[in-house]
Amino acid sequence: MLESVNFQRVRPVQFGQHRDPAAWRAYDTLLQATPDLLCVFDLQHRFVYANDALLTMWGMTWEQAAGKTCLEIGYEPWHAEMHGEEIDRVVATRAPVRGDVPFEHQEKGRRIYDYIFTPVLGTDGEVEAVAGSTRDVTERRMHEQHLQSLVHELNHRVKNTLSTVQSLTRQTLDTAESLEDGNCKIEARLLALSRAHDVLTRENWRSADVRDIVAGAIAPRLAGAAHHFFLDGPPCRLDPKRALAVAMALHELASNAAKYGALSRGAGRVRIEWKLVRTDEAEALELVWHETGGPAVETPTRRGFGARLLERGLRNDLDGEVEVTYAPDGLVFRATVPLDSSAQ
Incomplete structure (x- = not known):
């Protein structure tokens, strides 16, 4: 389960029972190529995965961000609390939650982001993590x-x-x-x-x-x-x-x-x-x-x-x-x- 990881860069294929290195390389290539901001939270609201686009927005390395909550990353308190409530809702309902929010990008300044949080189900059918996908929609x-x-x-x-x-x-x-x-x-x-x-x-x-x-x-x-x-x-x-x-x-x-x-x-x-x-x-x-x-x-x-x-x-x-x-x-x-x- 994700609660026991040591916050090294979690690989999505580890959320199931298959750990295929070739599959991981393909997944990682896709995750790093997209301009979307991708992450995974554990059930304690800690980041256990963040792709490079998200790390760039934060202005952090993965070593600096691993295992931290939104508040510890530097999100404003209202923002961190909002995401915490949304993660709990996804876990409780097993249904995605969608929203949009402003955020201060380290390089681009204040931007508007559209995001969706989705439950990650384990082999027992229980929610073991919450995956997040965020897109910069400022220009739109x-x-x-x-x-x-x-x-x-x-x-x-x-x-x-x-x-x-x-x-x-x-x-x-x-x-x-x-x-x-x-x-x-x-x-x-x-x-x-x-x-x-x-x-x-x-x-x-x-x-x-x-x-x-x-x-x-x-x-x-x-x-x-x-x-x-x-x-x-x-x-x-x-x-x-x-x-x-x-x-x-x-x-x-x-x-x-x-x-x-x-x-x-x-x-x-x-x-x-x-x-x-x-x-x-x-x-x-x-x-x-x-x-x-x-x-x-x-x-x-x-x-x-x-x-x-x-x-x-x-x-x-x-x-x-x-x-x-x-x-x-x-x-x-x-x-x-x-x-x-x-x-x-």
Whole structure:
């Protein structure tokens, strides 16, 4: 029986009556090759076997570990007591016990381990030992947590997108000149939203570069008219919420310019420039849309969805300052956007 061993490295084939050296070599090769942590406890909760992977986790040799309990090995008292109770349960019920637990690896730091304790039955049918198998599941758990976070984020993003589409549709129809006009504007705005989503998707929804946002927003107006635009500014990244807000604002500006402003005239030009500035709070992006060469500009007497988006809704989404100037020689839109340091 195991209680009488002198705590030399116990061979699993000794748990029965056969002691085949060739079989032991095969068993030992398998036990040492696996990355799993393998051990055997006697009925007094002492280790009578531990493979090299487990010894490495402990930072011990077998000579240092042989015959010790979990507490004597260095397990925290709650951890040692938990395993002691589980060993007794396996002996009493002859049924495996499974669980998971954090443990401090000597080389890798704190890890999460999934383990199972299984009864070892002697020739008389009684439990003579308890075998343990433990697997490092840290990466798997982290991956599961990451997936769960992505699901929550996706749910949140879908709800926000649906809310945006609902608001966009309702307000567009409220100010549309006709059903056909409303349908066309809704389609154009949804496409603008889709292009902005494409930019963010390529960046895994972490952030988006301002130049990519601008290019996506004005893309429908570039066919045969790229010379109407001048873009200039340094690399700068916006978080998803602000990126979408800027994209929708630029879409409204481009649509308005094509219908009433600089893009409605062959000589019209649009300068889109951005730079980094310092505010009282922190670093910010200043983005300017400046039209020239179009028809004379007059301050509108009626505010449509686009105007309300630029002047009121955008200020909330950007958490910054927005200014629209209806200068006679061309509309000027200026936005100051606080930068999220985590997006850079």
